[in-house]
Amino acid sequence: MAKRFSALLQFALVLALGYAIQMAMDAGMINRYYAHVMTVMAIFVVGAVSLNLINGICGQFSLGHAGFMAVGAYTAAIITKNPDLILPAIFTGNVRFILATLLGGMTAAFVGFLVGLPSLRLRGDYLAIVTLGFGEIIRILLLNWDFVGGASGYFGLVRHTNFFAAFLLSIITITIIRNFIQSSHGRACVSIREDEIAAETMGVPTTRYKVIAFVIASFFAGTAGSMMAHLTQMVTPASFTFILSIELLLMVVLGGLGSITGSIGAAIFLTYAAEALRAFRAYRMILYSLLLILIMLFRPKGLLGTQELSYGLLKESFKSLRTRWQRKKNDDITAAAE
Amino acid sequence: MKRKLSLVLVVTMVLSLALTGCGGNQPQAPAAPAAPEEIKIGSVFPVTGAIATFGQSSLNGTQLAFEEINNAGGVLGGRKLVLINEDNQSKTEETATAFQKLITQDEVSAILGSVASSHSLAGAPIAQAAGIPMLSPTSTNPRVTEVGDFIFRACFIDPFQGQVMAKFALETLGVTTAAMLVEQDSDYSKGLAAYFKKAFEAGGGTIVAEEGYKSTDTDFSAILTRVKAANPAVVFVPAYYGTVGPILRQAQAAEIDAVFLGGDGWDSDKLFELAGDAANGGFFSNHYSPDAGTPEVEAFLAAYQAKFNAVPDALAALAYDAAYMLAQAIEEAGSVEGVAIRDALAAINFTGVSGSVTFDENRNPVKSAVIIEIRDGKQVYKATVNP
Numbered sequence: 001m002a003k004r005f006s007a008l009l010q011f012a013l014v015l016a017l018g019y020a021i022q023m024a025m026d027a028g029m030i031n032r033y034y035a036h037v038m039t040v041m042a043i044f045v046v047g048a049v050s051l052n053l054i055n056g057i058c059g060q061f062s063l064g065h066a067g068f069m070a071v072g073a074y075t076a077a078i079i080t081k082n083p084d085l086i087l088p089a090i091f092t093g094n095v096r097f098i099l100a101t102l103l104g105g106m107t108a109a110f111v112g113f114l115v116g117l118p119s120l121r122l123r124g125d126y127l128a129i130v131t132l133g134f135g136e137i138i139r140i141l142l143l144n145w146d147f148v149g150g151a152s153g154y155f156g157l158v159r160h161t162n163f164f165a166a167f168l169l170s171i172i173t174i175t176i177i178r179n180f181i182q183s184s185h186g187r188a189c190v191s192i193r194e195d196e197i198a199a200e201t202m203g204v205p206t207t208r209y210k211v212i213a214f215v216i217a218s219f220f221a222g223t224a225g226s227m228m229a230h231l232t233q234m235v236t237p238a239s240f241t242f243i244l245s246i247e248l249l250l251m252v253v254l255g256g257l258g259s260i261t262g263s264i265g266a267a268i269f270l271t272y273a274a275e276a277l278r279a280f281r282a283y284r285m286i287l288y289s290l291l292l293i294l295i296m297l298f299r300p301k302g303l304l305g306t307q308e309l310s311y312g313l314l315k316e317s318f319k320s321l322r323t324r325w326q327r328k329k330n331d332d333i334t335a336a337a338e
Numbered sequence: 339m340k341r342k343l344s345l346v347l348v349v350t351m352v353l354s355l356a357l358t359g360c361g362g363n364q365p366q367a368p369a370a371p372a373a374p375e376e377i378k379i380g381s382v383f384p385v386t387g388a389i390a391t392f393g394q395s396s397l398n399g400t401q402l403a404f405e406e407i408n409n410a411g412g413v414l415g416g417r418k419l420v421l422i423n424e425d426n427q428s429k430t431e432e433t434a435t436a437f438q439k440l441i442t443q444d445e446v447s448a449i450l451g452s453v454a455s456s457h458s459l460a461g462a463p464i465a466q467a468a469g470i471p472m473l474s475p476t477s478t479n480p481r482v483t484e485v486g487d488f489i490f491r492a493c494f495i496d497p498f499q500g501q502v503m504a505k506f507a508l509e510t511l512g513v514t515t516a517a518m519l520v521e522q523d524s525d526y527s528k529g530l531a532a533y534f535k536k537a538f539e540a541g542g543g544t545i546v547a548e549e550g551y552k553s554t555d556t557d558f559s560a561i562l563t564r565v566k567a568a569n570p571a572v573v574f575v576p577a578y579y580g581t582v583g584p585i586l587r588q589a590q591a592a593e594i595d596a597v598f599l600g601g602d603g604w605d606s607d608k609l610f611e612l613a614g615d616a617a618n619g620g621f622f623s624n625h626y627s628p629d630a631g632t633p634e635v636e637a638f639l640a641a642y643q644a645k646f647n648a649v650p651d652a653l654a655a656l657a658y659d660a661a662y663m664l665a666q667a668i669e670e671a672g673s674v675e676g677v678a679i680r681d682a683l684a685a686i687n688f689t690g691v692s693g694s695v696t697f698d699e700n701r702n703p704v705k706s707a708v709i710i711e712i713r714d715g716k717q718v719y720k721a722t723v724n725p
Contacts, residue, residue: 032442036435151523152479
């Protein structure tokens with residue numbers, strides 16, 4: 001009971017912090033450019049953490065995340081732009097946006113289910129190809145659907161997304177996915193990653209768990225798509241090429257496959273790096289890529305590996321640093337004595 | 339050892355990022371003491387990504403214009419124009435961020451850009467909300483300027499090119515039958531085709547065949563056989579040079595003896611590489627021609643070749659015009675306030691490389707188009723068509 005209360009308190013405190021930041025933005029204490037970049041960071045956190053559930057926790061290689069984001073983005077955009085389509089017209093403004101985002105996520109989850117059911121029987125490279133193909137199919141369908149503007153995109157959305165909305169979504173995503181991983185279902189997913197044959201031998205219904213993880217991840221990808229659409233106030237098929245999937249994959253790998261805090265950190269860091277490197281003008285993307293190569297060379301496991309950043313980990317690494325320091329000092333003393 | 343090295347690397351990386359982050363906040367170039375205040379103009383041209391070559395041309399044109407304006411004494415009694423270009427990596431979301439950055443961080447007075455219509459559409463609401471005039475040199479989609487009264491463009495819109503080519507086919511070539519090959523996944527292609535058809539049929543012509551293909555197709559023999567069977571006098575192919583090249587080559591192989599027509603997407607030297615002599619005899623509409631012979635074009639050509647050692651394409655010409663147009667608007671406004679520049683732009687009467695420009699009530703330019711003939715693997719100026 002006390003544990004649940006403290007978890008709720010933590011949740012409330014984090015939300016209050018997000019709200020305070022939003023208030024500071026509204027009051028002009030944080031300028032609009034920073035506000036925009038922070039919002040984009042929060043959206044990428046949702047995308048990266050949800051992809052981590054498939055690629056990192058479950059050990060399946062998916063390249064279709066952009067496709068799910070596209071489904072969510074377009075579904076939500078259609079709902080908010082047409083006041084009497086799908087949802088009754090009594091829902092307006094932000095309420096309509098929230099419902100549209102949820103429906104966008106649900107549609108993406110449903111599509112994820114349809115794609116996942118047959119394809120998750122495949123492994124490794126084959127699954128990557130299937131999901132890649134799926135992402136392209138979604139994009140090409142949207143490219144040819146005149147109702148949503150075809151190639152030039154769907155415009156004139158209202159800017160519903162603000163920092164707090166994206167922040168709230170990212171906190172919800174992190175909480176749900178973290179709880180899922182710590183549940184017995186999540187453990188089953190991890191067992192699939194570690195050794196699929198062994199997991200199956202132990203009676204874990206592997207395909208079922210893979211589909212569950214896939215559907216949850218698709219849901220959050222869809223909601224992230226909706227947030228992105230209502231931030232840029234337009235959606236175009238060109239935004240959802242497989243490059244976006246690769247970028248999200250990059251965040252997951254860079255942060256460490258299987259580490260939620262790693263994905264969060266990498267999503268924030270990469271968005272920040274792309275902006276900070278603007279000072280280098282034309283060389284920006286070269287430096288950005290160089291940065292990735294360097295990190296992968298020196299940290300092939302990703303920044304955090306499969307570990308989570310927590311007080312415990314910090315304490316431990318501090319301790320190990322101190323013992324090493326101590327040992328080195330002792331060595332020096334012995335060396336000096338000799 | 340390795341661990342220590344990696345630690346050092348990580349620390350340097352983080353520090354360099356933090357430092358560049360700070361550096362970005364400082365003014366781009368320290369102003370000389372006592373010099374009149376500089377006027378900051380932003381631009382969002384893609385110099386990386388899918389359409390990087392378009393962005394580079396646009397940036398070249400803008401830089402050349404700013405250099406000339408500054409050397410001639412600047413605007414508003416000696417104030418220099420400073421260009422701050424933000425790359426958008428040819429991405430929609432990045433364009434929104436770049437606009438936000440230019441307006442909030444750099445506090446620019448106006449923005450030139452972006453190149454592609456979908457990118458401009460992502461930036462336009464931000465410029466409109468902030469009351470910063472935006473002038474896109476090359477975004478041809480009609481919806482761009484519909485975002486609001488601060489959004490302008492320097493090029494004619496897609497429907498106009500379709501009308502121009504229909505008029506040219508009917509009146510100059512004197513034909514009455516036409517076929518159309520339309521790229522199904524491109525709004526540009528569909529837009530031009532729709533207006534060509536409308537104008538051509540209104541002028542008494544008939545469309546005898548209408549075939550569709552995808553921008554990724556490479557084999558067009560099936561649709562070309564059907565076109566040949568319909569026996570049109572002209573074939574309208576509104577698409578970019580990458581697909582037009584193979585189409586022209588395969589049409590020659592299929593022995594179609596119709597005249598091929600196109601839009602500004604044909605404007606690239608690559609077309610001759612792709613199509614070879616099959617391109618000869620074709621006509622396309624464009625924003626400007628290096629052979630038009632007006633004093634503005636001659637001066638621009640000479641300056642551009644001296645600086646970049648290349649023949650400027652239409653993107654460079656339009657960006658050059660847009661930069662001059664903005665400078666003239668600032669001069670006429672007598673101020674760098676957004677509303678003043680907007681009003682001056684709306685009322686502008688400008689003559690540049692790509693002709694004379696005034697804006698209509700939707701902030702689209704009223705200007706002429708040129709028809710270019712392809713003869714002996716070269717672009718030759720054919721005619722100027724007025725709206």
